[in-house]
Amino acid sequence: MDRSPLFLAALASAAVPGLDPASVEALPGTPDHADQANGYDVAFVQDTQHRRWVVRVPRSQAAAAQMESTFGLLALLARRLPFSVPTPKGFAALKEGGRAAIYPYLPGQNVDFAQLPAGPGLAAELGRSIAALHNADHGLFDEAGLPAYDADTYRTRRLSELDRAAATGHVPTGLLARWEKLLEDVTLWRFAPTPTHGDLTGDQVLVVFDDDSDAASGRVKAFTGWEDAKVADPADDFFALVTQTSGPALETLMEAYAHARAERPDAHLLTRARLSAEMRTLSQLRSAVSGGDRLQVERLASALRRLDERVHAEEEAANDYRRAGAGPAQSSPVLVPPVIDDAEDDEEDDVEVMFGRTADPEDDDSAADPDEGDDDAADAGEGDDDAADADDRDDDEGDDDEETLPAEVDTGSEDPVGSGSADDVTAEIDVSSLRRPQAIEGDDPGPEYEPGYDPRP
Structure with a gap:
């Protein structure tokens, strides 16, 4: 049955010694305004000492049993949390x-979660406050007689609620x-069960500000409305x-929460x-x-x-594949390989760039005519006198050749160009094939004929 605010003020006076009511009111906009819908009559009393009190009266036996267990828990939590809780x-x-x-x-004042600012301040403070509750000892809830569920049991319970x-017949x-x-x-x-509030909305959170114009100065003062408290899923x-x-x-809130959690x-x-929402x-x-x-x-079915x-x-x-296929197909850029010109002039230029000049053009007629140079190089394998003269000059000017030859060509080679035509030149060159074989006389030709010999000190 409904009780008038005056009746509730009389109950407060009888329950607390020294409480002399001066005024009483029922304010639906207070943190406990949802209590009347949950089976409680609530009034706010101010006594002659300007202290304010909250009176809560259960409307049913079930609500009375729930309130008893809730206040038993709050008496245990009051000194273990960094914020206040209602303590009778x-x-x-x-x-x-x-x-x-x-x-x-x-x-304190209630929080509109939609207006919660990001960054250091109230959002981070609220995250740390929730973490402090979730870090509480499970044994306190067991001592208060509140339910506790493991992960699989809680999931099965939610499935039964859905059934x-x-x-x-009203669920789509x-x-x-x-x-x-x-x-x-x-x-x-797969979660670790934690102590939970169970109904944490902006109406159940009270905050105060050191500076009313600075959201960063906000502090969580209290959590109210603990009737759904239990050990269960922290996501609730x-x-x-x-x-x-x-x-x-x-x-911001979740980052602060994660840093403050014990697990x-x-x-x-x-x-x-x-899903819970x-x-x-x-x-x-x-x-x-x-x-x-x-x-x-009908209202709930419409919702x-x-x-x-x-x-x-x-x-x-999130999965609109039709939109992706509605427009014309977008071709990816085509990579065209470079065109290689096989003309003789280009090949001759490549040979000059790769090997450079091994002798002064004034002393070597083959340097002026690349085609003659090829012929001379081919004749060199047969013991031509001109090739022998070129070999002598190569020996005398070996120091100069070291500066012009590329890194991959062995400076010990007598003829860096070797025999063969320009058509045999490729990107990768076997340096050993470019060396012209020499006749070895005697039983012991000496170290200069050993592979890899370098006459330089």
Whole structure:
């Protein structure tokens, strides 16, 4: 049944010694405005000492049991977190069973995740605060009697929720197929269970600013609304952030969160967070169907249809292969190999460039006529006198030849051009084939005839 604010103020006065109410009000815009929809009556009381208090009264036995376990957890967490949590200062028994809880009003203002700025400041502070909660001892939740799930059990639980929602007939088939595929992909559900808030929205986060004009001065003051707290998937605490926060702000928050975590976050955390955000309507749909609220059922079914259309449009935009094939085919640039001219003049030029001149043009008639040079080189193998004279000059001017020959030609060669025509010249030259054989006389020709001999000191 509904209780008036005056009734709730009287409960507060009875529960906390020295609390003398001066005013009372019910403010739907407060951090706990969603409590009335979740089965609680809430009022805000100011006493004669200008202290503000929050009074929460459960409307049902289930809500009463949930509130008892929640406040038992908060009493354990109060000194272990870097931010404040609602901690009751007194309880008042109710005639219908259960009791009301009274705790100090926590100062601060709610956060609009869509306006969360990127960079050092509030986004990073919020990431570190979530990490502090996820680093908490699991045993505290066990002591408070709150549920704990491992990864596979939690995934199976979500699948069961999907099956029950599908039985209502109000979930689009496209969403059912999408969610079922993600829930059956076990690689996405390999996470380390952590203590979670379970319903972390901007309405449950209170922040204060040292400078109201500087977002970087923002600090997280408190988290409220702990009724869904449990040990489960850490992605559940990012469902609102991943859908409402801008990309740069979310990147800042996740970086701060990862640095502050005791364990490294898994790679698929944000994927599961988006799935959690999409599936949050299902529990409300089941409650509306079981309660016979046809208007609420139609509203939720319409919201699911809009979600289905949006998800379908996003998938098409991400995988629009038709757009890639609609335009004319784009040919890749063709690499044309260089044209090689096999003309005799070019070949002669190549020989000159590769080997240079081995003698003064005035002393060597073959240098003036490349064709004669080839003939002379061919005759040299038969013991021609002109070739012998050229050999003598080569021996006398060996030092000069070292400066003009390319690096790959052995300076010990008697005739760097060798025998053969210009047609035999290729890009790769066997230097040994260019050496002209010499006749060896006697049994011991000496070291100068050994392969690789170099007469230079």
